[in-house]
Amino acid sequence: MSIMGTRVRRVEDPVFLTRGATYTDDLTDERLSGALHLTFVRSPMAHARITGVDTTAAREAPGVVAVITADEMDLEPTKHFPAVPDAMARPWLAKDTVRFVGEPVAAVLTEHAYQGEDAAELVEVDYDPLPAVTTLKQALADETLLFPEAGTNLAVAFGGEDEFSDDLFADCEVVVTQEIVNQRVAAAPLETRGAAAAWGEDGRVTLFASTQNAQQTKGEVAGWLGVDPGLVHVITPDVGGGFGAKIGADPEFALVAWLARHVGRPVRWNESRSENMTGMLQGRAQLQTITIGGNRDGKVLAYRLDVLADAGAYPRIGVALPTFTRMMAGGVYDIPKVETRARVLVTNTTSTGAYRGAGRPEATAAIERAIDLFAAEIGKDVAEVRKLNVPPPDAFPYTNKGGAQYDSGEYAKAIDTVLEAAGYQGLRAEQKARRERGEVLQLGIGLSCFVEITAGGMTAEDATVEVHPDGTVTVLTGTSPHGQGHATAWAMLASEKLGIPVEKITVKHGDTDLIPKGIGTMGSRSLQTGGVAVYQAAGELADLAKQRAADLLEANVDDLEVADGAVRVAGTGTSITLAELAEKDQLRIESHWDGQMPSFPFGAHLAVVELDIESGKAVVDRILTIDDAGTILNPLLAEGQRHGGIAQGIAQALLEEVVYDADGNPLTATFADYGIPSAAELPSFTLLTMETPTHLNPIGAKGIGEAGTIGATPAVQSAVCDAVAHLGIRHIDMPATPLRVWTAINAAQNGSDA
Amino acid sequence: MTVKVEITVNGESTSADVEPRLLLAHYLRDQLGLKDTNVGCDTTSCGACTVLLDGESIKSCTVLAVQADQQSVTTMEGLSTDSDNLHPVPAAFRAEHGLQCGFCTPGMVMAAVSLLEENPKPTEKQVREGLEGNLCRCTGYHNIVRAVLAASGQDPDKAEGSEPDMVAPGFSTGSGA
């Protein structure tokens, strides 16, 4: 019986549930014995000139081995995204100017961790405040420049001034426009960032790091240090969540390695949560202007998306993400004319990067709100308008206006499935009744339909499968799990081909000496790239085993089959185990898989909120979702990905926002202040099943990691707007906190603009 | 200045001379090498550090080692005899896929053990409220809640309220109920 599609429990868990996983800060590796602890002195100012740094007192504090400032460092400032102006390079430790609260200014190395905190407080830095740029509109005005030599706060522009045509909406009977905030949020993995480095006598550095991709980390850190990549060995221990914010290396990793070389001792760094909430890449942070036009019968004819995106102080990967937003702007809809542009600006805030969905949730939120606004304007049902505008199943492969080719999809069916499961008509009737009765608890129904790109731009991955003489199997993968369960899923794929139970299969990842080639885990890419590579390698290994067995068993290869860990002559009792074959000669296959094209999962979410009209508080009562990611390998794991994604979507819609005051002080830099939800703030989720396979790979799988977030965010936001629609409110920005909702209600009731 | 503490941890007596300011979480992690207890925040918000102190669940990042002197601490590692024989709560976490990255897990499991001690047959709402002090970024709590219900001997499918034709029943968050 095939193991594919079954609910195999995780092989990771027995250890995780006893002695716990081993994260970077848990390492007791002997290479790190005697390691110093690194504590950063970080800027408390968003924008200021540094007029003096005095480390005298800190150097004399107990346990201090070194206090390093920019003056002692020999690494040149570096751009962390190639296309931005050279002047926007980031120094490793701030020298003359600080540009965000949390920017590292000095590094303190101590024997023990607590000593580092004490000594860091003794480093005296004099700051001369500069005006802070904290909003995108301020940044666009270019009145205060973060990098005067650049002459602008514009880091990069996608689509020029002439991108928009004058007559885009000329044929439309109805045109609606709206400014929408897709607020900045924190990835907030429960494990903060961490790294540890030790230089060996061979001149190589071993860098342990909490990352989503060891191989990229190796390349980046080698480049930053200016050493041959062959001298850098990156090891990824267990990683406590990433959500995109741990893609690649952080500048701090290079500092850890540089400092270890500088002082000639291993160095380890594990940041605090407060440090994480200003130092780790943050997500979203777009200000969007949407304009949608169409006919009164519900057909959408034109759509325009104008994006201002926040790069934070030093441009990093976040700069690139609006390209995904542009590509996916039209969402699931077949809109004849779509125009987009994006301008990415620097501000005196934490740098931005990928966060679950990375550019696509922003596109989806915009188009889904646009469809709702359009439907409201023409007085039609939101589900009806959606279904009227999606391409039919026979239109696939379908090329959207952003140039993306959607592999497969059945959007109207996804919508119908959630409507039916939710009892949509009944919900609308209940909503109507509550409105008529003037109840305090109003009902809001939000619908979203989404398509997203997975494995975008990175469609290849490598895998090695080896059967050992003792009958166990080792799988090497270039993916980099941090909660996704690849040790289980990849073992299932090898087991399927070899008939060896998953308990005997060990999956290894995240060691660049052992696995030099790998791209990692991000962008919902792993199964359709790395997983398929394992499946392919195991299949090739089975073929190799058959060839070798043919001679030994004196049989024709065509008569042989691999099952239960052995090669058998079909219909006879003659067989030889893979272990026996491995004993004779190494039984190992390295394989490279390239799907060539990204895949496009899709789905529909329906959220029901109850909203207290008097307090403005909205609570998600139910959320029903279709997240069609093609063929599912392990429903247990796939559901887990959907749950986590949905929770983060609800959280962005209702709770989470990274807030800065006008001086650039972060007001949400702890878990006491940031709105990360607990179990008490979330419902259970109703997952509905739909599997439309992709033709792009032999297992039919698309990506599942980000779908939940992409679909849930606009569904919940729209549900909140819907709950107060009868009061004349069309749109409320995220997060739809009680205060924001209450303010909108209040404004509507007082007759002013919401 | 250091102070001598004697703390029974997972049934074994331990002792050390520690700084008075040493947090219990760091005593467990750094003095004893018990790395299952994690530290995820600095504001007593996340619960990753939850352990039992004389049977009561506490956040070990907010208790000093000296405050635990002469008392007994249980961490997740102390629950199961070995990884093949999981205690019912961790076993339910595995069966229901109540963990992904695993970082919240040791604290979450200990909070669940304590919750079930106080309330052996909780409702879904009671589980959600009982675990309010423990954050998980990966699972969306759905399967954690199921795991706790399952560990209490209840069928999580029954307590979940997934009937598709119910009209806004308020079953999950208790917003209406």
Ligand code: FES
């Ligand atoms: S580490 Fe103790 S509550 Fe977060």
Ligand code: FES
């Ligand atoms: S499993 Fe990752 S934080 Fe809970």
